[in-house]
């Protein structure tokens with residue numbers, strides 16, 4: 001299933017509107033527009049052609065169950081034997097994202113006898129601990145609200161780490177949208193490098209000077225506490241704030257538990273669809289990973305015992321990665337009418353004044369737009385430019401020249417914060433305590449209700465009112481505004497949206 005969308009506004013205009021910062025009221029000058037006839041016709045033809053192909057595919061699938069995954073699969077073998085471009089990664093990754101995975105492809109961990117009535121494994125809405133569901137047949141089953149690769153509604157929540165039966169036993173999570181993940185991955189990479197360089201410098205200085213050295217850990221202007229290095233090379237981590245001891249910034253998941261997109265994809269395929277990657281199976285075989293969450297199959301290459309031996313190899317993970325990093329980024333679309341525009345401008349100021357911007361940092365800069373996707377370890381990587389390749393709109397350079405840095409208007413500091421008892425998860429997630437959450441990026445917000453990690457907040461107002469812990473002061477400052485002030489802030493937040501496109505289902 002490839003997505004078919006009609007772009008409803010000039011993308012060049014969208015870019016210009018954001019070029020001088022997330023705060024530019026020039027964004028307000030844009031509006032929906034019907035593309036000119038030639039463009040429209042071309043897009044319609046493409047949509048109809050895709051529709052035809054999809055219908056044909058359905059018949060093929062009825063005849064040969066499970067064969068469709070062929071369109072959505074590039075294995076390591078394909079990468080070795082064919083010369084492919086980053087656009088192929090996008091197209092095939094798109095198919096994989098939209099595919100309804102079937103038991104024949106390794107969905108879940110069922111039996112091997114295709115003719116048996118109960119051969120397909122059962123759906124499991126509530127995850128069984130780290131083993132997951134499976135709770136869905138495709139990625140788009142949960143990531144589709146507001147447009148392709150979007151967020152999820154309340155009914156699409158995932159019930160993580162439960163007892164397999166009771167909803168109340170699980171750690172409930174609402175699916176976030178997946179736009180702009182390429183620039184976010186680059187941001188995290190650059191921030192990690194900066195933090196680790198501070199630590200290395202502190203260790204080096206302590207060693208040469210022979211005394212303890214305390215050093216602030218800041219990355220792109222965000223402060224992650226401090227570390228103290230002793231002359232013998234040991235590090236005191238107790239002053240670190242909002243990041244793990246290894247100083248790796250983990251920008252994915254509501255708790256910020258995953259460092260890389262590959263990791264997030266591999267985890268998603270496993271817990272939502274029961275699809276096991278080759279890497280997981282190899283690590284269980286080699287005793288590096290505990291095999292318990294992955295099944296009890298006798299053969300290492302079919303750990304979930306469903307008779308499908310190659311479910312996900314590295315080439316397939318890389319294809320999905322190459323797709324996700326090329327997705328569009330959200331944009332700011334201010335209202336048109338003059339009175340709403342006034343509110344928008346006031347709300348933009350309130351956002352900083354009441355303290356939201358301390359965590360939801362409007363803009364962070366990336367120094368490089370280069371993202372490497374490596375389907376096969378010993379072959380050169382695909383080099384994706386997250387400011388140019390794939391869907392539009394994209395992140396924009398800060399200056400006309402030189403090209404770097406690029407501005408990422410994500411509204412997050414990519415740091416974890418204590419959000420108080422009311423929001424706390426039922427249990428720690430790995431080493432992340434229950435009350436700690438990553439500042440959720442707010443770009444794209446308008447299209448992603450309900451809000452907060454479990455979708456408990458139906459509106460933006462409720463989302464703010466549910467903030468606690470380190471965000472309590474900002475919440476109270478918002479609630480203390482008069483009604484016009486609160487409205488202004490909500491209008492501003494509602495401008496954080498995505499490029500208008502007509503989606504043809």
Ligand code: HEC
Pocket residue numbers: 097135136137138139140141142143152156157158173174175176177178181251252253254255261264265268269272273320324
């Ligand atoms: C049952 C619903 C569901 C399905 C199916 C699903 N996801 Fe998700 N996805 C979620 C939830 C919930 C989260 C937040 C997870 C967390 O907090 O750890 C998430 C988070 C993500 C993220 C991190 C986004 C961010 O900004 O933090 C990525 C990437 C992702 N999913 C990709 C995928 C891919 C690829 C697939 C298909 C293999 C998939 N998802 C299938 C529900 C789903």
Ligand code: HEC
Pocket residue numbers: 254354355356357358359360417419423437438439440441442445448450451452453454460463464467470471474475478489493
């Ligand atoms: C101390 C850091 C911090 C401050 C200050 C803060 N937030 Fe948040 N915000 C977060 C975190 C962390 C989350 C995710 C928490 C969760 O879902 O449990 C979040 C979530 C949100 C969400 C929901 C996003 C979504 O996709 O569901 C909105 C809206 C939001 N914040 C707006 C605001 C506004 C407006 C302010 C100022 C009044 C503010 N925040 C102040 C950290 C902060």
